[in-house]
Amino acid sequence: MAPRPDLPRSLRRSADARAVRAAPPDHLISAAAAGILTRANTEPGTRGRQAVDRLTYQRRTSPIKRKYPDQKARELVGHEQASVREHRSISVLFDRPAPYGVLEQPTRGEAWRAGRYLNLTRLLAQGKITPQAFRHRVAGWAPIRGENFLADPDRVLAVLEARRATGLEVFEYQSGRPA
Known part of the structure; x- marks a missing residue:
């Protein structure tokens, strides 16, 4: 396994910031999509891990969303319309x-x-x-x-x-x- 590249300081600082309820910043999601941020180089409870988890969730649910585009996520898991x-x-x-x-x-x-x-x-x-x-x-x-x-x-x-x-x-x- 190749060693992980060191993250730029600005990216590391924003990735290590404490997670909040709001969506993670776009630059962190882009870094996760590019493979720069991973579960291995982010800590739980940080904005970086939040971006990685969000990307994982989107990848997992996108086939379902494509199959049922007119339904909301809560309806797909059994909640009534x-x-x-x-x-x-x-x-x-x-x-x-x-x-x-x-x-x-x-x-x-x-x-x-x-x-x-x-x-x-x-x-x-x-x-x-x-x-x-x-x-x-x-x-x-x-x-x-x-x-x-x-x-x-x-x-x-x-x-x-x-x-x-x-x-x-x-x-x-x-x-x-x-x-």
């Missing part, structure tokens, strides 16, 4: 005088919690869990958007039956994803 959330809605029963409500643009967590609640109401309506078990499970849940889920099993069953009798949708869910 903003357009999906904008069109998502799900109905729930809240503990208020008019219990039926629809959550517009819920987060993934809110949609998951609402879905869990809807599953418990389905099990209650089918008689697969007791009213006491339903109340016990739902009563301790944290509010969603400042409102508590309806934990009274008698009211839940009454609302469901009233909606069925009038021909209204018992529950609504729009995933937000294109069909």
Whole structure:
């Protein structure tokens, strides 16, 4: 292995500077691309190592970026697109005088919690869990958007039956994803 060339003083000084959250300077990225700065001649936590790591990351992700140019990096690793959330809605029963409500643009967590609640109401309506078990499970849940889920099993069953009798949708869910 050939000995590493000594770095010019100005490059060494800027490469040895402490790393910050901002992107490393262009001249350090250029030096890393040229092979002047490497993992071997930079210390962790310095601007020089930051430039080397940035270049390594860009090389590793560029084939993916070329394959999916219209997607953001966070979407490529499984996060949902903003357009999906904008069109998502799900109905729930809240503990208020008019219990039926629809959550517009819920987060993934809110949609998951609402879905869990809807599953418990389905099990209650089918008689697969007791009213006491339903109340016990739902009563301790944290509010969603400042409102508590309806934990009274008698009211839940009454609302469901009233909606069925009038021909209204018992529950609504729009995933937000294109069909």
